[in-house]
Amino acid sequence: MTKSSLVAADRHSRRWMIFGCFAFASLIASQVIAILISPPDRDMGDLQKIMYVHVPAAWMTMLAPLAMLWFGVRYLWKRREEDDLLAASSAEVATIFAGLTLCLGMIWGRPTWGVWWTWDPRLTSTLVLFLILAGYLALRAFTDDREQRAQWSAAVGVLGAINVPIVYMSVRWWRTIHQIQSNPSTVDPAYVIGLRLNAFAFLFVMIFFIRRRYEAALFERSAEHVAEAAALGVSSGN
Amino acid sequence: MSDDFQTAAIEASGLARRYGASWVLRGVSLRVARGEVVGLLGTNGSGKSTLLRILATLLKPHAGSGSVWGHDIVRNAAAVRSQIGFLAHSPGLYDDLTTRENLTFVTAMLGRGEGDIDRVLERVDLAHAAGTQVRALSAGMQRRVALARLMLVRPKVLFLDEPYSNLDSSGIALVNALVGEWTAEGAAALVVLHELAPAAPVLHRTVTLHEGRIASSEPNVAVMA
Amino acid sequence: MSARDEWRRARAIAWKDLTAERRSKAGFNGVVALSVTILVLFGFALGPDTQAIRDAAAGAIWLALLFGGVLAFNRSYQMELDGGALEQLILYPGSRRAIFCGKLMANLAFVSLMLVIVVAVGGVLFQVRVPDAWPSLIVILFLGALALVTLGTFYAAMASRSRAREVLLPLLLFPMLVPVLLAAMEATRALLGGNAMGDAGAWARLLAAFDVIFLAASLLVFESVIDA
Numbered sequence: 001m002t003k004s005s006l007v008a009a010d011r012h013s014r015r016w017m018i019f020g021c022f023a024f025a026s027l028i029a030s031q032v033i034a035i036l037i038s039p040p041d042r043d044m045g046d047l048q049k050i051m052y053v054h055v056p057a058a059w060m061t062m063l064a065p066l067a068m069l070w071f072g073v074r075y076l077w078k079r080r081e082e083d084d085l086l087a088a089s090s091a092e093v094a095t096i097f098a099g100l101t102l103c104l105g106m107i108w109g110r111p112t113w114g115v116w117w118t119w120d121p122r123l124t125s126t127l128v129l130f131l132i133l134a135g136y137l138a139l140r141a142f143t144d145d146r147e148q149r150a151q152w153s154a155a156v157g158v159l160g161a162i163n164v165p166i167v168y169m170s171v172r173w174w175r176t177i178h179q180i181q182s183n184p185s186t187v188d189p190a191y192v193i194g195l196r197l198n199a200f201a202f203l204f205v206m207i208f209f210i211r212r213r214y215e216a217a218l219f220e221r222s223a224e225h226v227a228e229a230a231a232l233g234v235s236s237g238n
Numbered sequence: 239m240s241d242d243f244q245t246a247a248i249e250a251s252g253l254a255r256r257y258g259a260s261w262v263l264r265g266v267s268l269r270v271a272r273g274e275v276v277g278l279l280g281t282n283g284s285g286k287s288t289l290l291r292i293l294a295t296l297l298k299p300h301a302g303s304g305s306v307w308g309h310d311i312v313r314n315a316a317a318v319r320s321q322i323g324f325l326a327h328s329p330g331l332y333d334d335l336t337t338r339e340n341l342t343f344v345t346a347m348l349g350r351g352e353g354d355i356d357r358v359l360e361r362v363d364l365a366h367a368a369g370t371q372v373r374a375l376s377a378g379m380q381r382r383v384a385l386a387r388l389m390l391v392r393p394k395v396l397f398l399d400e401p402y403s404n405l406d407s408s409g410i411a412l413v414n415a416l417v418g419e420w421t422a423e424g425a426a427a428l429v430v431l432h433e434l435a436p437a438a439p440v441l442h443r444t445v446t447l448h449e450g451r452i453a454s455s456e457p458n459v460a461v462m463a
Numbered sequence: 464m465s466a467r468d469e470w471r472r473a474r475a476i477a478w479k480d481l482t483a484e485r486r487s488k489a490g491f492n493g494v495v496a497l498s499v500t501i502l503v504l505f506g507f508a509l510g511p512d513t514q515a516i517r518d519a520a521a522g523a524i525w526l527a528l529l530f531g532g533v534l535a536f537n538r539s540y541q542m543e544l545d546g547g548a549l550e551q552l553i554l555y556p557g558s559r560r561a562i563f564c565g566k567l568m569a570n571l572a573f574v575s576l577m578l579v580i581v582v583a584v585g586g587v588l589f590q591v592r593v594p595d596a597w598p599s600l601i602v603i604l605f606l607g608a609l610a611l612v613t614l615g616t617f618y619a620a621m622a623s624r625s626r627a628r629e630v631l632l633p634l635l636l637f638p639m640l641v642p643v644l645l646a647a648m649e650a651t652r653a654l655l656g657g658n659a660m661g662d663a664g665a666w667a668r669l670l671a672a673f674d675v676i677f678l679a680a681s682l683l684v685f686e687s688v689i690d691a
Contacts, residue, residue, distance in 0.1 A: 076687055131638035138634055142627045144258065147298060152621050155684040156635065159617070162680055163639055166673070170642035174649065224259075232254060232261050232301070296550055320556050328547035332479060334486040339479075346475035347555040349468050371486070387551075 005082050006222045009215055016211050023204035030201040034194025047111055052194050054104035056202035061101050061126055062164065064094030064206060068136075069161035072154040082214075084150035085221065087157055089213035091136050093206060098130040121172035128167050132160045245308045247272050247395050247426030248293060252302030254450075255288055262288050264450035265302060275417060275427045275440050277458075280447035286430045287327070287399055289447070293428065294324045294397045306395050323393030327400050329380040330387075333373040337364055337383050340372060344387050358386045362412065377404040385416060396420060396427040402436040410436045469561045476552075476565025481572060483542055490538055491573065498531035498581050506588050513590055520589035521651035525644055527581050528574070529611065533632050535573050536615035539566055540623035553690065563616065563685045570612045578608050591655055599663050600654045606670035607647030610677055614639055617681040620688050646670050 034052040041048035071087035074080070105123045106116050117123070136156055143149040248270035255263045263285040270276050278286045291297040293304050295315040303310065309317040331340050341355045359365045362382040372380060381404055388396070401413050417427055417440045431437055434444065441458040484490050505523035509516050516523075543549035552562060582604065585591070594600060614636055622632035650666035 076684065128638050128641045131634075135631075135635040135638060138627070138631060139621065139625070142625050142631060144626075151687040151690075155688050156618075156621070158684055159614075159677075159680050160639065162676070163642070166642045166676070170645045170669075174645045228256060228259065228261070231259070232256075232264055294554070296553065316556070319554050322554070324550065324554055326547050326550055330547045330551040332483050332542060332548060333546060334483040334542075335479065339482065343475055343479050347472055347552075347557070349471070349556070 006218060009218050013215065016208070016215070019204070020208040020212070023201070023208045027198075027201040027205055030194070030197035034198055038191055038194050047108065048191075050104060050108045051191065052198045054101060054108055055195060056198045057097050057101045057104060058122060058126065059199055060097045060202050060206045061094060061129065062168070063203070064090050064097060064210075065129070065133075065161040065164045067210065068094065068157045072157035072161065075150060075154040076158070079150075081150065081221065082218070084153065085217040086210070086214050087154060088140060089210050089217060091133055091153075091157065092213055093209045095130065095133045095137065096209070097206065098126055098133060101126050102130065119175050121168070121175055124175070125168040125171040128171065129164055132163065132167075136160055244272065246270060246305075247274065248304075248306055248428055250289070250293060250302070250304040253289060253292055253299045253304055254301035255285075255292060255297060256300055262450055263292070263299075266447070266450070266452055267302075268445060268452065268455075270426045270428055272424050272426060273421045274442050275421055275429065275437075277434065277437055277441045277444040278428065278430045278447060279434065279444055280453075284447040285450040286447055290324075290397050290399055290428060290430050294322055295319055296324070321394045323388045323391045323396050325384055325388055325396070325398045325401050327403070329372075329384045331372045331380060331383055334371060336369050336371050337375070337386075338368040340383060341386060341390065344390050348390065350390075354390055358389045361389065362386045363408075378406060378409055381405055382409065382412070385413065389416070393420070394425050396425060396429075398427060398429040400430055400432055403432065405436075414440045469557060469564075472555070472557050472561035473564035473568065476562060477568040477572075480539060480542070480566060480569035484538075484569070484573065490535075491576070494531045494534045494538075494573075495577055495580050497534065498527040498577060499584050501527040501530055502581065502585050502588055516589045517591060517655075518652075520585060520591045521648045521655060523589060524581055524585040525607070525648050525651070527585065528578060528608070529637070529640070529644075531577055531581070532574055532611055532615050533636065535577070536570060536612075536619035536636075537623050537628060537632055539570055539573075539616070540619050544623065559686045559689045560682055562689060563620075563682060567612060567616045570616050571609065574608050574612050575605070578604055592657075594654050594657055596654050596657075596663065599667070600651065603647060603650045603654065603663065603667055603670065606667060606674060607643055607650075609674045610643040610647075610670065611640060613674065613677045613681055617677075617685065617688070620685070643670065643673050646673070 031052060035049050038049065038052075040046050067090035068087050071083045071090060075083035075087060102123065105126070109118060109123075110116055136153060139156055140149055140153050143152055246269045248268070250269070251267050252265045253263055253267070254261060254265050262283075266285070266289055268276070278289065280286050288297065292299050293306065293311060295311050295318050298312060303312070305311060306318045307321055309321070311318050332343070335343070337359070338355065341358065342352055345352050345355065356365070359368055362385050364379065364382050364386065367375060367379060372383065375383070381401070385401075396417070398413075398417075402410050405413065414437070417429075421427060421440075429437060429441070431444075434441075438458065443455065443457050445455045446453045502523055505519065505527070506516060509519045509523070540549075543552060553559075586593070615632075618635045618639075619632055622628045622635060625631050646666050646669045650663050650670070653666070654663050
């Protein structure tokens with residue numbers, strides 16, 4: 001790993017903090033706006049407002065694996081350590097959003113359908129994706145050699161990410177209880193603005209999370225490099 | 239100056255590798271010329287096997303570089319592999335297959351016919367055990383099968399990890415005879431040794447490792463004479 | 464390296480795997496015994512009521528195959544790790560894909576044989592009536608088994624060399640197989656229920672598509688997996 005990427009990360013750190021503040025501000029603003037301007041749903045009443053967190057979280061859960069795929073492929077191609085750290089960071093963030101989607105889905109579902117879990121397509125696919133991510137993280141946890149871990153994670157991440165749309169499609173074919181995927185066209189126009197605003201806000205927040213997690217990993221790794229170089233008895237430049 | 243115009247059979251420059259947080263190999267540089275046999279000595283954990291494996295492209299170095307007949311061990315690993323033969327401490331055979339089946343597998347993987355197998359079995363004195371499952375062979379006999387495999391590979395560089403262990407005196411003589419033949423044809427050999435004695439007749443030089451670094455490098459006077 | 468050389472290498476590896484497996488009798492018998500045990504346990508879990516177990520037959524058979532398969536895939540690499548044979552395998556010339564294809568073929572033969580026994584025993588235990596469309600059933604079973612073996616061979620290359628192999632292989636493999644299992648189980652259920660060919664044809668095409676996707680993806684990245 002080059003020192004220059006560390007220096008660059010340091011320099012950019014301030015800019016990313018500003019972006020982070022912006023991301024969270026936009027999240028708060030979007031939530032407030034959505035809650036205030038949207039009327040209560042015919043059937044669900046104010047419970048409907050959970051949609052503004054649940055649906056964007058679900059969308060991010062599908063997006064984050066794309067980042068995993070991108071960085072995984074780049075790692076396999078160039079073998080740069082940074083790409084491995086970015087892929088791992090994306091996976092962790094994806095896991096968080098998947099967990100969030102599942103919990104919120106259950107919280108929404110209980111009053112709506114009377115049960116905590118209905119095997120509806122979107123929630124079930126998210127659960128499967130959560131398990132795929134758990135496998136990815138377990139593989140990383142159980143592999144000690146750094147290069148081996150990076151190469152194996154990239155291979156597993158690429159296959160896992162490719163499978164995400166396949167899982168979603170096959171679960172949907174298998175079962176349809178849940179309402180059709182809420183594209184703006186099928187959702188009451190009154191809710192669309194709120195959803196779109198929050199979708200973007202969640203996107204900014206997710207990007208920020210991935211970046212912060214990556215920075216933490218980067219600094220951790222460079223500290224390891226320094227310690228190793230010292231143990232070897234050479235200067236840590238490279 | 240040594241004959242730098244000639245490509246070295248094995249060249250290592252500052253090779254280092256860590257295991258977890260601690261370094262097993264701490265920067266080793268050496269050079270093995272055409273037809274040379276170099277022995278690696280050192281206590282357990284001094285990095286001998288690691289060095290061998292790195293040069294044989296089985297492990298990647300975490301620092302430094304190396305080459306075999308001019309091919310870089312990291313960037314041209316495939317070219318390196320086509321030139322080398324590796325004799326590990328464990329025989330690397332399939333227990334449930336017979337001796338002959340193991341060697342048939344080797345020739346199939348090398349893309350060659352099975353014509354040489356009988357000759358090779360004769361040479362290592364295992365013709366009588368050709369139909370025996372490897373599981374039933376003694377450690378010494380398994381080592382001979384591994385040597386037979388090496389003969390089939392016809393390597394230009396040999397990496398031998400403690401080749402004399404578990405061998406009786408005729409086995410030791412066999413290893414030395416084979417090494418002598420291969421190096422006479424221009425192959426070079428890097429041999430990890432537990433003790434110097436069995437290899438004395440063929441070694442040109444010994445290199446001693448201590449805690450991942452080269453402690454000393456000495457010619458083997460017996461052979462030079 | 465020409466394609467014919469690669470094919471010869473893959474065939475040599477498959478031959479080696481199958482010969483070794485045939486000689487070590489414990490392997491296949493043990494795995495099949497386990498799969499049958501799982502079928503029996505499913506029978507207990509789902510109750511002796513005829514309709515209930517008939518409905519559950521497809522699922523139980525596929526799951527029994529899955530658990531047996533996991534054992535088979537880890538065993539396939541175990542023989543390379545035991546005597547240090549994997550190092551020698553890596554050193555032979557030629558691409559790593561030959562290793563993957565060879566092991567894939569051997570595992571496919573192993574699992575296909577297992578499939579026959581599991582389906583036969585499962586059919587009996589779960590009181591299944593042999594459907595008219597049994598050739599289609601065989602096609603579906605084979606296509607599903609192919610996906611199982613492809614991904615199993617791929618993930619076992621890593622899991623078998625990891626610290627937590629018993630946990631890691633199922634954890635990596637099972638979620639990835641969800642699409643395949645859904646398609647295979649639905650198709651099997653449809654055919655066992657005497658359903659028309661139409662539906663099953665669509666599922667078969669779907670399974671074939673999965674096979675192609677997973678095979679291509681595994682072949683593409685296998686080099687990174689075996690060399691590490």
